[in-house]
Amino acid sequence: MQTPAASLPLKDPTLFRQANYIDGKWVQADSGKTLVVGNPATGEPIGAVPAMGAAETRRAIEAADRALPSWRAMTAKERSVILRRLYELMLANTEDLAVIMTAEQGKPLAESRGEIAYAASFLEWFAEEGKRVYGDVIPQNLKGRRILVLKEPIGVFASITPWNFPAAMITRKTGPGWAAGCTGVIRPASQTPFSALAIAALAERAGMPPGVCNVITGPSGETGTELTSNPLVRKLTFTGSTEVGAKLLAMCAPTIKKTSMELGGNAPFIVFDDADLDAAVQGAIASKYRNTGQTCVCANRLLVQEGVYDAFAAKLKVAVEALKVGNGMEAGVTQGPLINAEAVAKVEAHIADALQRGARVVTGGRRHALGGNFFEPTLLADVPADAVIFHEETFGPVAPLFRFATEAEAIRLANATPFGLASYFYARDIGRIFRVAEALEYGIIGINEGIISTEVAPFGGMKASGLGREGSKYGIDEYLEVKYLALGGIGT
Ligand SMILES: NC(=O)C1=CN([C@@H]2O[C@H](COP(=O)(O)OP(=O)(O)OC[C@H]3O[C@@H](n4cnc5c(N)ncnc54)[C@H](OP(=O)(O)O)[C@@H]3O)[C@@H](O)[C@H]2O)C=CC1
Ligand SMILES: O=C(O)CCCC(=O)O
Secondary structure (H helix, E strand, O other): OOOHHHHOOOOOHHHOOOOEEEOOEEEOOOOOOEEEEEOOOOOOEEEEEEOOOHHHHHHHHHHHHHHHHHHHHOOHHHHHHHHHHHHHHHHHOHHHHHHHHHHHHOOOHHHHHHHHHHHHHHHHHHHHHHHHOOOEEEOOOOOOOEEEEEEEEOOEEEEEOOOOOOOHHHHHHHHHHHHHOOEEEEEOOOOOHHHHHHHHHHHHHOOOOOOOEEEOOOOHHHHHHHHHHOOOEEEEEEEOOHHHHHHHHHHHHHHOOEEEEEOOOOEEEEEOOOOOHHHHHHHHHHHHHHHHHOOOOOEEEEEEEOOOHHHHHHHHHHHHHOOOEOOOOOOOOOEOOOOOHHHHHHHHHHHHHHHHOOOEEEEOOOEOOOOOOOEOOEEEEOOOOOOHHHHOOOOOOEEEEEEEOOHHHHHHHHHOOOEEOEEEEEOOOHHHHHHHHHHOOOOEEEEOOOOOOOOOOOEOOEEOOEEOOEOOOOHHHHHEEEEEEEEOOOOO
16 A cells, blocks of 8 residues: 555654564565554545564564663663653654544544653653662571562563554553563554554654564454463553453463553542532543543543532533534544444444433434544433443443432442442542542542543552553553572671
């Protein structure tokens, strides 16, 4: 396929790569086969990427393994300089990276720009954290002995990421990995490979040595099997569905890889009687409709106390109706398309099920007049707790309201799910804030806050939402091994 970069308004068309990056070289699949990538807003193809198989994946892993000794031998400060350069290059190229992201993912340009800044922030953060990988000296347990603890890079990591955050999920994994002294193979989602390839092009410019950053694309079966079974890979880091995460965990078991799993959620968003309702509406819009509802931390169930239920529903209706649906490239659009037809069908099925069980549509509820993958921002009221939408992540622009009477009931409903990623509640009573925060079985709790994502705080879930934490001072531990030295013969 011809490079259609001319159809994307890029200042630097060389950021749009229809090739993979292995061992410092831009390459095609051995078979010459490619995967076409479409624009979810228009259905038009925007380009094609190599359909790599097991052999090329193995080559990428071996390149990472060869690059490992010299990368890990660099000082943290030397690695930090390169990460910092990549951070600056991402910011300097924000506009082009945002256009590429909106073309392949569909989110509004303003959100894409925000994601590029968010993605770059992980490189900046871990460029610094890499310098603070401290060891320990433990008081001796025997005379004449000393006990030291070293932290060392785990080795080659493999990263498998989803389509909903095509840049930030890459850097949230590679930032700490590279900073810790690891080298890696990045395998982005098939729907959104171009953002990852653009980051690789910038990593090359930033002076990343060959083999430290490798990006491969291709069918998940072949690439995934090699990444999870190759013994040279010591760490798998994944973001995506719980179903695939569980599969990958099992596939990593025979070679005992360390894993980080950032999986599905089913976030409750609780509004108590004492909440600031305007703030709660603002938070609900930010949390629920970010990326057209396609994030694992999006509010999935809005639990509203009976005293404020009608007032909250009325205010939220006004805010939902102010959202503007359209092609993310157009100014003023706040809601892009869903990623594909299956996503639209899932949203429709969740709404139909809720209505059939007695819920009512407050606003929206149908495919958008624009057609394709566009859906109306939707608000449902009086949804019963036996509805499918209560139990499954919708991953779409539907806010279902559930009514509750007491704090205990809210906590029980909120925790009645196998998932435990993000949760939110709005309240002002300080005693309630502590009681509820302590009772919620979630890795992330937004209290009077609808947006919780930041590079400085630990992101991750409990229960079926995954293993490990990303970002923050904790994120780098996922790429480190702890080594204990028992040093005898000291004398005293
Ligand atoms: N926690 C989160 O952030 C996310 C949660 N989800 C949830 O999952 C649902 C489905 O979304 P979907 O994109 O299909 O998520 P998946 O979990 O299927 O995909 C995530 C990543 O895993 C890859 N993958 C899929 N199957 C395998 C496999 N067998 N071996 C190796 N890699 C694999 C995908 O590749 P490929 O692109 O080639 O399929 C993609 O790169 C959503 O509706 C949502 O509920 C989805 C995305 C993110
Ligand atoms: O939805 C996801 O895949 C997680 C990323 C969301 C975020 O970092 O806010």
